[in-house]
Amino acid sequence: MQLSYSEEDRAFRAEVRAFVEANLPADLARRGRQDYHPRREDQARWAAILAEKGWSVPHWPVAYGGPGWTGVQRFIFEDEMRSAYAPTMDRIGPELVAPVLYTFGSEEQRQTWLPGIRTGQTFWAQGFSEPGSGSDLSSLRTRAVRDGDQYVVTGQKTWTTEGHHADMIFMLVRTDMDCKPQAGISALLIDLDSPGITRRPIWTIDEGLTVNEFFFDDVRVPIDNLVGQEGAGWTYAKFLLGNERTASAEVPHTRRDIAQLRDIARIERKNGKPLLEDAVFRAKLARIEIDTMALETAVLRALTSDAHDGGAIASLVKVRGSELRQRVADLADEALGDRGLAVCLAPDAEHRMFDDGLVPQVPDHGIGIAAKAMFRRATTIYGGANEIQRTLIAKTVLEL
Numbered sequence: 001m002q003l004s005y006s007e008e009d010r011a012f013r014a015e016v017r018a019f020v021e022a023n024l025p026a027d028l029a030r031r032g033r034q035d036y037h038p039r040r041e042d043q044a045r046w047a048a049i050l051a052e053k054g055w056s057v058p059h060w061p062v063a064y065g066g067p068g069w070t071g072v073q074r075f076i077f078e079d080e081m082r083s084a085y086a087p088t089m090d091r092i093g094p095e096l097v098a099p100v101l102y103t104f105g106s107e108e109q110r111q112t113w114l115p116g117i118r119t120g121q122t123f124w125a126q127g128f129s130e131p132g133s134g135s136d137l138s139s140l141r142t143r144a145v146r147d148g149d150q151y152v153v154t155g156q157k158t159w160t161t162e163g164h165h166a167d168m169i170f171m172l173v174r175t176d177m178d179c180k181p182q183a184g185i186s187a188l189l190i191d192l193d194s195p196g197i198t199r200r201p202i203w204t205i206d207e208g209l210t211v212n213e214f215f216f217d218d219v220r221v222p223i224d225n226l227v228g229q230e231g232a233g234w235t236y237a238k239f240l241l242g243n244e245r246t247a248s249a250e251v252p253h254t255r256r257d258i259a260q261l262r263d264i265a266r267i268e269r270k271n272g273k274p275l276l277e278d279a280v281f282r283a284k285l286a287r288i289e290i291d292t293m294a295l296e297t298a299v300l301r302a303l304t305s306d307a308h309d310g311g312a313i314a315s316l317v318k319v320r321g322s323e324l325r326q327r328v329a330d331l332a333d334e335a336l337g338d339r340g341l342a343v344c345l346a347p348d349a350e351h352r353m354f355d356d357g358l359v360p361q362v363p364d365h366g367i368g369i370a371a372k373a374m375f376r377r378a379t380t381i382y383g384g385a386n387e388i389q390r391t392l393i394a395k396t397v398l399e400l
């Protein structure tokens with residue numbers, strides 16, 4: 001196993017960096033730096049630029065318009081995107097739904113949906129969780145009853161990330177009540193403009209809009225929108241969640257947050273000196289940096305290894321990565337001290353707080369930091385709660 005980047009990988013990194021420097025619009029990078037909640041128009045603009053270059057869907061096979069990169073190249077690409085503060089892209093369509101469609105979907109579904117995902121025109125949501133069915137997902141109750149050449153869908157989905165931007169939702173529904181819970185689940189593709197759908201925002205503690213809830217009242221869905229076989233939805237969901245957890249390590253995001261933290265600590269002062277020179281702060285920062293390097297190595301090892309050990313590595317890097325994201329955000333919040341709270345409650349502060357005249361002097365480096373620390377509570381919950389991942393590791397690796 002090789003633990004350093006090869007000559008080709010370094011050349012690839014230089015190529016990506018040069019492209020981003022030349023093509024990333026300054027206003028997008030500014031909003032990225034201040035950690036705005038992603039705007040659909042920003043994501044679509046950047047996706048169109050990347051699609052033109054053939055780089056909008058790094059994970060896809062060449063046959064469907066992907067660039068044919070190795071796992072390490074994909075990691076480098078993401079690392080460069082994050083360190084340049086490019087918009088955080090919609091992951092649900094390109095990284096979660098599309099692989100299910102090109103692996104299990106019909107030819108018609110591929111032709112209908114993949115092009116819009118590739119060019120950033122169609123946005124997707126992931127409709128798995130329901131009130132009372134999160135960790136225990138197989139207990140989900142949203143029903144789809146067959147009526148001629150349609151399904152009639154009734155129920156509720158919640159915590160739907162970026163649902164306020166989405167055109168389509170990849171839904172798990174119950175099509176059979178009289179069998180083992182997992183065997184009665186199917187996957188449907190539902191147009192979110194269909195009659196009978198109500199969407200509501202869920203405002204989170206950071207005052208931001210990321211998650212939503214959806215209500216389905218007798219929503220009619222063509223049977224052609226069934227993915228694969230009826231009753232096989234649980235298999236497709238496990239496939240999708242495996243991809244989600246591997247990506248949940250989010251090492252490039254953490255590396256970017258560490259760079260931002262270092263910038264803050266250069267500006268903030270303690271005992272008349274930059275915080276970055278304070279021994280206690282430096283020790284905390286070093287611990288985080290070492291743990292991030294170790295996680296990066298684990299992720300690169302998983303990406304270059306032929307051995308795909310089911311969910312164990314995905315669960316392991318998800319647990320470590322999500323905790324690290326919280327630690328970096330907490331230390332950045334601590335670095336700002338009281339000022340963090342005063343300036344940062346609203347992430348999209350530029351138009352929500354400055355206009356109110358509530359915060360006349362906001363240092364650029366403080367915007368969004370406290371909000372970020374609060375929202376990061378969610379990293380150990382989404383993509384499958386960490387307690388559940390630990391149980392999976394205990395079972396599959398430790399054989400407990």
Ligand SMILES: Cc1cc2nc3c(=O)[nH]c(=O)nc-3n(C[C@H](O)[C@H](O)[C@H](O)COP(=O)(O)OP(=O)(O)OC[C@H]3O[C@@H](n4cnc5c(N)ncnc54)[C@H](O)[C@@H]3O)c2cc1C
Nearest residue numbers: 126127128129134135159160161378381382383384385387
């Ligand atoms: C920001 C955010 C974005 C999300 N985006 C989406 C999305 O786009 N689509 C979607 O479908 N879902 C989404 N989710 C939902 C997410 O998948 C669930 O929140 C998660 O699976 C946990 O389920 P729950 O909230 O019902 O909590 P519960 O399952 O009720 O868990 C509550 C607590 O109990 C613990 N617990 C539960 N069961 C066990 C057990 N057997 N052993 C030990 N501990 C246990 C959990 O670890 C957790 O700490 C999102 C959640 C968040 C916070």
